Amino acid sequence: MKIVVCIKQVPDTTNVRINPETNTLIREGVESIINPFDMYALEEAIRLKEKHGGEVIVMSMGPPQVESSLKDAIALGADQAILLTDRAFAGADTLATSYTLAAGINALNDADLVIMGKQAIDGDTGQVGPGVAENLGVPHITDIRKIEEVTDNYMVCERLLEEGYVRLKVKFPAVITVVKEINEPRLPSLKGKMKAKSATILQWTTKDLDIDVDRLGLTGSPTQVVRIFTPPKPEGGKVYKGETRDMVSELLSDLQANGVAIKKSKGN
Amino acid sequence: MSNGIKVIKDKCVGCGLCVKSCPYGAIELIDKKAVINEKCTLCGVCVDACRKFGAIVITRNTFRGQDIAAYSGICVYAEHRQGKLSSIVPEIIGAARELKKDLSKPICAILVGKDVSAMAREIISYGVDEVLMIDNPKIGDFAEDIQAQLVADILTEKKPEIFLGGGTIIGRSLLPKVAAKLLTGLTADCTELAIDPDEKILHQTRPAFGGNIMATILCRNHRPQMATVRHKVMKPADIVEGYEGKVTDMSHIAIPESQIEVLEFVEEQTETVNIADADFIVSGGRGLKDPKNFKLIEDLAKALGGAVGASRAAVDADWIPYSHQVGQTGKTVNPNIYVACGISGAIQHLAGMKSSDIIIAINSDPEAPIFDVAHYGIVGDLFEVVPEMIKQIKGA
Numbered sequence: 244m245k246i247v248v249c250i251k252q253v254p255d256t257t258n259v260r261i262n263p264e265t266n267t268l269i270r271e272g273v274e275s276i277i278n279p280f281d282m283y284a285l286e287e288a289i290r291l292k293e294k295h296g297g298e299v300i301v302m303s304m305g306p307p308q309v310e311s312s313l314k315d316a317i318a319l320g321a322d323q324a325i326l327l328t329d330r331a332f333a334g335a336d337t338l339a340t341s342y343t344l345a346a347g348i349n350a351l352n353d354a355d356l357v358i359m360g361k362q363a364i365d366g367d368t369g370q371v372g373p374g375v376a377e378n379l380g381v382p383h384i385t386d387i388r389k390i391e392e393v394t395d396n397y398m399v400c401e402r403l404l405e406e407g408y409v410r411l412k413v414k415f416p417a418v419i420t421v422v423k424e425i426n427e428p429r430l431p432s433l434k435g436k437m438k439a440k441s442a443t444i445l446q447w448t449t450k451d452l453d454i455d456v457d458r459l460g461l462t463g464s465p466t467q468v469v470r471i472f473t474p475p476k477p478e479g480g481k482v483y484k485g486e487t488r489d490m491v492s493e494l495l496s497d498l499q500a501n502g503v504a505i506k507k508s509k510g511n
Numbered sequence: 512m513s514n515g516i517k518v519i520k521d522k523c524v525g526c527g528l529c530v531k532s533c534p535y536g537a538i539e540l541i542d543k544k545a546v547i548n549e550k551c552t553l554c555g556v557c558v559d560a561c562r563k564f565g566a567i568v569i570t571r572n573t574f575r576g577q578d579i580a581a582y583s584g585i586c587v588y589a590e591h592r593q594g595k596l597s598s599i600v601p602e603i604i605g606a607a608r609e610l611k612k613d614l615s616k617p618i619c620a621i622l623v624g625k626d627v628s629a630m631a632r633e634i635i636s637y638g639v640d641e642v643l644m645i646d647n648p649k650i651g652d653f654a655e656d657i658q659a660q661l662v663a664d665i666l667t668e669k670k671p672e673i674f675l676g677g678g679t680i681i682g683r684s685l686l687p688k689v690a691a692k693l694l695t696g697l698t699a700d701c702t703e704l705a706i707d708p709d710e711k712i713l714h715q716t717r718p719a720f721g722g723n724i725m726a727t728i729l730c731r732n733h734r735p736q737m738a739t740v741r742h743k744v745m746k747p748a749d750i751v752e753g754y755e756g757k758v759t760d761m762s763h764i765a766i767p768e769s770q771i772e773v774l775e776f777v778e779e780q781t782e783t784v785n786i787a788d789a790d791f792i793v794s795g796g797r798g799l800k801d802p803k804n805f806k807l808i809e810d811l812a813k814a815l816g817g818a819v820g821a822s823r824a825a826v827d828a829d830w831i832p833y834s835h836q837v838g839q840t841g842k843t844v845n846p847n848i849y850v851a852c853g854i855s856g857a858i859q860h861l862a863g864m865k866s867s868d869i870i871i872a873i874n875s876d877p878e879a880p881i882f883d884v885a886h887y888g889i890v891g892d893l894f895e896v897v898p899e900m901i902k903q904i905k906g907a
Contacts, residue, residue: 334553368699370687377691382656382770385684410774424833465696465733480886
């Protein structure tokens, strides 16, 4: 089967700190990584290939430096990597991004399955998976925590919900997004790293795609960010120290004084 | 004029505010002037940072949208499951009623599914003027491929200027598909909605970068203006006794065949698992030291009638299933009270619970970052503090 994994390069927020004075992100020394959720998508694709055969193609849209993340994906076991890169793509919101990625996937011919992480940790929207599905004209399922069965025509999977989960069967081709629970991503092997070093990352621009230029980048984006601000810095709260019993009773009476109802257990 | 970002050299004073603000490291100071490199994604953060000097401008030339004058009114998506309206629905209607005050336009709701007629009255009772309904056994729960088509068809026919859905698993899957069909903008997981007094368009504010920055987003030239609304942020609409609204049957719209089949729906013990809906959450982290100590967290959660959450450290150590994880790679929660026990408060955890109404932290390390966001902090041993809390709550 032909599996496409869409990845996004994001700033590594595990190293992000907040400047306590300005309450802004400290960007110095922050590296770019593959969006953590996309690592689960890539791992799942590689596992499916190992079990059922086929190929894994990794695709990303972004500036030229995204090539390093695509090489990382090759090191982990992807067979091929394609970067959609063009100044015309810059400034894309989720609608324009979905359209562009779908054009890239269409150019590959006959992908059976497209996998992505449930959202990217910088934008946190989760909108590109369903958007790509719509542009490809195929169904999608979000928040998958387990793939149970894969045949030539369909797959059975478990989708995480607020209050439990649902088992769904979806026909191919389809787009899915995955949550962290689905697997534990592997580390790159030495052989993989060697392969990545010599791998060529294909770069596709608007000229390589069957695409309407009016729907790309900033031009193709209906949404517009008009203001960015840091949320108000939390005021330090009240801190209790001392004997356990006193701290707890003081806390409970403070809560009550502030009109917070602490629910009593039904047994009392 | 083509799109792009430009630094107006005469206005740039070389202060470096833009360099610090850029989330992508795409601005450098060269000869005391800002220079934008190829890493730029045109996100616009720097334009805002430079508002005082106005030295950075982004020109945009958006593709032609619909005839926006033809669109009017507010529409909400009535999410439901297993024959029940989702708890997010009164919250979305509450938000819509606030917008109605400024727009003076009616509110309609889209209700599509199987055996949904009984919910129409309930929706109206929250102050909805019209329910646009398709009740058909062919529209099963989770068949988002066909639901999206039906919602898009209804929106195309009714032309509301605003369409809101829940920032739920379903809402955040369905609405992006609808927006892609209608070629309009969608803002995810908004925490604030307002009508611009002059332009009468929707200001959509949402957290990004794990809640470290907030962004206000507009959809100027396309309709409807679409947004999903974060769970438990908007005040739910009250029931308006005897509110008069009508139900409009939309079943003239053709129902396509779904490619998705539901095999089984499994509800887990909702009492302690459903952290997205919970008013009280008690969370445990690395400080619990051992999986069996989660019992203590469960006991306090039960005493408060709440759900059990966990930090990533606890989930990664296999102490508790992933469905309990709060934070950037888990769930985002907004309970009335969040009690963090033995959780240091890594930035990724804070991203998932920072907007809780009241945060109570219990940690033995007074320097733990969780105390920076906590409204009430107890510096002490959780193995002593938690049992004492249970005792005093039960005795209260």
